[in-house]
Amino acid sequence: MTFRLYTMVAILLLSTMVFAQASPPAATPQMSSPAPSGPYPALSKAGEARGRQIFEMWNSGQTGALWALFAENLKKNSGGEAKFAAYSKALRERMGTETKMLNEDISPVMLMPGTVYNRLSQYSKIPTPVVTTIAIDERGQVLNLVVGPEQGPPEGRYAGYKDTAKLRLPFNGEWFVAQGGHTVFENNYMQSDEQKFALDFVLLKSGRAYTGDSSANESFYCFGQPILAPADGTVIKVEDGYVDNPPGKPSNDSPHGNLIVISHGNKEFSSIDHLKQNSAKVKRGDAVKQGDPIAECGNSGNSPGPHVHFQFQNTAGFPTADPLPAQFNNYIANGKPVAVGEPVKGQTVSNAPTTGGNPPAGKDVPKAAPVTK
DSSP states (O other): OOOOOOOOOSSOBOTTTTSOOBOOOTTSOOOOOOSOOSSSOTTSHHHHHHHHHHHHHHHTTOHHHHHHTBOHHHHHHTTOHHHHHHHHHHHHHHHOOEEEEEEEEEEEOSSSSEEEEEEEEEESSOSSOEEEEEEEETTOOEEEEEEEEOOOOOOOTTTTOOOSSOBOOSSSSOEEEEEOSSSTTTOGGGGOTTTTTOEEEEOOBTTBSBSSOTTSGGGBTTTTOEEEOSSSEEEEEEEOOOOBOOTTOOOSSOSSOEEEEEEEETTEEEEEEEEOTTOOOOOTTOEEOTTOEEEEBOOBSSOSSOOEEEEEESSOOSSOOOEEOOOEEEEEETTEEEEEEOOOTTOEEEEOOOSSSSOOTTTTSOOOOOOOO
């Protein structure tokens, strides 16, 4: 059976951000206070439970009760309650019943307080696993509901690659892994031949990426934070002149925006994108040591919100690269030490303390919210 992609979308996912988070409704003003605004705080156990509850309502056909929880923008874009009910019924009949929950995770909504609940399920009538994405605000209203198959190309010939460079995370403090892993469910970049295995990191506090006005880059905790060389090497490319976009308004001027590419030898290169304008502290040809500050986190290029985008590759990447999995050394993931590993979406990660000159994890940066899983 061919499984067509069915979606119910009111607030389009920011796929270019590759955070897979919902943007705020167009009619909703930007939040101006970091104080919790309801019983379901962002990235909390209560928010996760609410997402799971809403999934069960959708899955069991409680469309009337579910409709009552829809935000106004979602109602407008769903074409009315009757149309939504009929559409949902037809989709459930096509998919059958959920036979197994394969995976689930939560992430923060990046541009307003809220939680995104993602669920990967096997259904009785179709062979392809199904992803259900539900975004809620802190009052428990449904901002976004998307149902569709998990489809993507295979991992490719570099899936089992083992790095020669001894990478360290390119930042200080605890950061949330917004994209990372070897499956499409964990990492939207797995769908891209040019960005496969790439990772996105964002700095959180109390489950939120910002404080105050989310329309200003300066409100985001990670904006302007130091970006560090992940390993010794030579800088081979620096882009520094692109303007940082207002959050939620990615630029088409350059997909990567401001970036720094470092050659580590052995045909291994690190590329860090979307850096802050005029923040580069190195130039082409400079030798860098692991942990050296090289730039600051920004929001340039095709990036709807401040974050760190990291890609490991076996070419300089001009015009294209062969992406490689990035294994980091001596870091902490969800409070547990990892000698060598690959960060996965939903984890909170930091470099383990060292006796060298690097600042200890958590120094001078807000502490990220603990992962609730």
